[in-house]
Amino acid sequence: MFGWEFPPYNSGGLGVACSGLARALAKENVDILFVLPKHINIAEPSVRFLFAGIEQVAFKGVRTGLTPYRTAAEYSRWRSGEGDIYGENLFSEVLRYAALVRKLIEGEDFDIIHAHDWLSFPAGIEAKRISRKPLIVHVHATGFDQGGGEHADSRVYAIEKEGMEEADAVVAVSEYTRRMIIERYHIEEKKVHVVHNGVDVDFHTAEGGSYQNGVGPLPLKIPGYKIVLYVGRLTLQKGPDYFLRAAKRVLDENPKTFFIIAGSGDMERQMIRLAAEIGIAENVFFSGFVRGADLERLYRAADLFVLPSVSEPFGITPLESLLADTPVLISKQSGVSEVITHALKVDFWDTEEMANKIISVLRYPPLKKQLSRSGKEEAQKLTWGKAAEKCVMLYHRILAELRITN
Amino acid sequence: MLSVCHYFHVHQPRRIKRYRVFDIGRDHGYFNDATETDLNNRRVLAKVAGKSYLPTNQTLQDLLQRHPEFTFSFSFSGVLLDQLEENFPEVLDSFKRLIATGRVEILADTHYHSLAFFYSLPEFERQIELHERTIRRLFGVVPKVLRNTELSYRNDLATWAEAHGYIGIMAEGWDHALASRSPNFLYRPPGCKKIKVLLKNYRLSDDVAFRFSERSWKGWPLTAPKFAEWVNAHHGDGQTVNLFMDYETFGEHQWEDSGIFHFLSALPGELLKHPDTVFKTPSQTAAAYEPVGEIDVPYILTWADTERDLSAWVGNDIQRSAIAALYALEEEVLHTDDAKLIEDWRYLQTSDHFYYMCTKWFADGDVHKYFNPYQSPYDAYIAFMNVLSDVKLRLQKERTRQTRRSPRMSGNRRERAVISN
CATH class of the missing domain: 3.40.50.2000 (Glycogen Phosphorylase B;)
Structure with a gap:
């Protein structure tokens, strides 16, 4: 090999x-x-x-x-x-x-x-x-x-x-x-x-320990506030700009939402500028590249994981998120959407629909519960x-x- | 003697359009999708009427003329009749012509094709009454036999129906309930004296409704003589063969090129070749025979899936939470004097909305997926819940308006509202 x-x-x-x-x-x-x-x-x-x-x-x-x-x-x-x-x-x-x-x-x-x-x-x-x-x-x-x-x-x-x-x-x-x-x-x-x-059912331990044995919950986890997570390189292919445009629409309706962007890449500075330009910088956090126990901690803290990719051959991160009990919203332009049915799906360019679905998960607890439970069962079978x-x-x-x- | 009892279920829901969070408080037209998708109710109904209702009505009209012995029945949802009145009067007229022959019976139903019986008895009763009024107004007849939404049935429904004067009630002839007895007889619900239960012969019904054009099925191709032979085989061990199916079976679920219309057109003649086979409507069937035993159904029985329960509608968390949230608004909605709001709330009760949220077999992509106009059960749930949020906003506004108008009367509001309903 x-x-x-x-x-x-x-x-x-x-x-x-x-x-x-x-x-x-x-x-x-x-x-x-x-x-x-x-x-x-x-x-x-x-x-x-x-x-x-x-x-x-x-x-x-x-x-x-x-x-x-x-x-x-x-x-x-x-x-x-x-x-x-x-x-x-x-x-x-x-x-x-x-x-x-x-x-x-x-x-x-x-x-x-x-x-x-x-x-x-x-x-x-x-x-x-x-x-x-x-x-x-x-x-x-x-x-x-x-x-x-x-x-x-x-x-x-x-x-x-x-x-x-x-x-x-x-x-x-x-x-x-x-x-x-x-x-x-x-x-x-x-x-x-x-x-x-x-996906490895123990993906986090494969990369160095589970957070449960280490650091505590995320400081951003504040009662009344919701967390929406992006994990991936900050590059054209991954669609971080669409994520931010959707975040803007979400915040119009649900101001008590935090968006965490975990990853680095060629669009990092551009994304930081964009968040400021559209007036949502206070609610968007750039964590840089994260792995192992820290990544699992992010997955677990989030209320929803979003994969807004423009073109994603597969996309393992949504499966990791599901294993960490967090539901996922994934781009239809992704391979992972072929194997997970218990996920919300959206065209990457339709930021209005992306926002609609993000807000729905944040607003309707049974939706979050069922997506994460059924999605996890599905992910566990993808070995x-x-x-x-x-x-x-x-x-x-x-x-x-x-x-x-x- | 063996009788054949047909009822055709005619129903099309008002599907909820793609209704986003951003529409809440701004758009109260929940069912007016105008896209080229299957969420466009008018478009779907036009297609179904053209492919199924009109040609099948014509076939049946011819059959009534050709065979003086032929008779059958319809179960119409009020949701469908509303849509026909609004947009397709010529289709409604074609149904009226059939009823006008006096040989076509209509069954009682909930107007909004709802599961209200299991969530709110008063609301169920109001919808039965509303349906009866609609049937009388449009067709000039009064139903005597009850068929509840999705063929759902339980002992207490039969008790209710008997107390309200129905002579017969429909149920699925499911083996577990029958305990190895035949569905081709009438049965008596426990504790009832007069009402009779008519059970669907699901094997023969589904041979037509589901398997007719399935080439891998050993019965394929199904011809009228072959099917008549299967039915007539029950002479001697049955009173009635109840063939219950969706009307869309003809031309929509089974396409014209499958030969379904030829089949339908030839079937009565083939059945009548046996000298002792007759046709009866449900009320004639109930009047003609005595029950052979008791059928005890303490749990909910429906036509659907191998479970024959309500799990296709309220089997998962999102379905249960959606329907609970809807019925939780009942009192407040009915206490407004906003007829449009009340009607919208009732259209939301149509069982199809919950069926679209079904995740059973979801991954296998079978029949549930085929009948789902949404891309996923989750999309159906989101549209429904967003609409419900808008309904709640309208309720809130109504509350504020009423308080402002007559602050001192608010204590009496409940009483007034109950009377006005």
Whole structure:
């Protein structure tokens, strides 16, 4: 398996998904060799790791580390003409990762290559070229998602398309993403398989302890006030601006509401400015990137979790929220809306309806109660074990097809 | 002798439009959706009338002419009749022509297609009376047999019906209630002396209503001779085969190209080929036979799902909270002299609103989803609760107005209001 990041050293859902799937596959008795570009300390006994060791070479002096996503500071540099939306040096790192593959897999024995997202596709293709083993590329997000639905960076698109074409099978994290792969990358329908992500029932402990053993409740939890939560990168794809526009409408009707925005990203400064511009800054709190017990504490404190994504291939955060007993309002432009029925759903652009639904949950307690209880039951069934089973079936199928053609 | 007793249930609700929080206090038109969706009541009714009501009425009119022995009955909701009067008088006329033959019976019902019996007996009684007045005004007849909303039934409903002069009452012929007896006989409710219970033969009824065009069903294709044979097989072990179904079965649930109209058109002739098969309306059936035993239904029995209870309407928290919140306003709503407000409150009682909030089988996307004009049960709940908030605001305004008008009389308000109702 080729990946790019792994918890606790992750900046988003890709790392969480890779770890969830790898651990579940190990439980299915799949012997996994997980390759990462940079050396990190991971306490995961069921999976063996290999590191390309890129950090000593190319990342000398880059403080932000190896991340596919930009921070606000990088974003402002990009705005002034230095760098681009994918972060400096990212493309050269992706290619460098591929170049190191031959040395890495020397002497390793494996049956199938499984590469996660475009960042590791070139490495996967290289591994296939050298070993002549079948390649599966796993699409957690496409360039179109990161571009806000309609546009993709041409360099990212080229790498993605090559990976999908070279692969023996493509795994999409949702039907939403599968359609995108078929329609925008022109990949044969029968080659693209949906494997929905799962969620760890103990997602918080996986990232470092439950808050119940640590810190107390959130200071913002004031009687009479409601909390609406956003968790995700602050970037075009995630729709934080739509969230703020809806927040404004909510506050017109329900002034006693707090909005917490947990995450960082290239739109952070823009979002802080927007909150001030539309006059809701006093009710909006930016917490920065949050993980583990702190994140669980936010989920639990909230009355409603909102995923306003413009284009979301899957979206694990609503499942985490449901496991923490908080109901969710999710964008229809998301993969997770295919697997959760006990959720409120809205088109990301319809901020009026988003506000209507937020207020309804805050106003009508039976709605909140039923959404969280039934939603949690549903989320608990979405295990990584199920995703792993589907992957194993796909592995067997591809290996069988290979035996026939040989 | 074996008789066949048909009743067709004719009902279309006034669905609540997409009513947002921001509409509360600003918009009191709850049922006037004008979009190209299935929330547009006028649009839905136009479609159903064209595909089902008009062609089926024509088929039945022909059958009455062709077979002097043929007879049947309708159960109309007042909610439907209101809409026909308002927007589709030609469809109402076509129903009137059928009733005018004198061979078509009409059943008693709640005007607003409500579950009021289980939430407020006085309100139930008012709606039964209102329905009776409407039926008399439009068709010049008085119902003698009662059918409650969603075929809901319980011992105390039968007791009530007997006390109010009904000679028969409808219920689902569900196996648990029958304890391995046949639904093809009349039964007596416990403690009752005169009233008779007519039980739906759900197997034969559903063969037509639900399975007619289901190709995977072993009975497919269902022809009139085949079905007549199944019915006539009950000669010797039954008094009546009660075939109860939604009128929309013809042309709307089962499309014209399934052959449903040919089936309907041929069925009476096929049934009559047996010399001892006759047609009877519900009141004729009740008059013709004596009950063979007692049927004890201490719990609520309905037509729906495998549970045959009210769980499709009030099975989850949002449904129960919505209906409780609605009936909690009864006293205050009825004490206003705002006829529009009272009417709106009653339209909100229509059982369909609660059915749309059903989350049973929701994930499997079956029949509940098919009949749901909302994208999700939660959307239905939100629209309903927002509308109810607006009703409460109107009540508040009414209260302020009344207090201002006659502050000293407020103590007598209750008394006056009860009389005016």
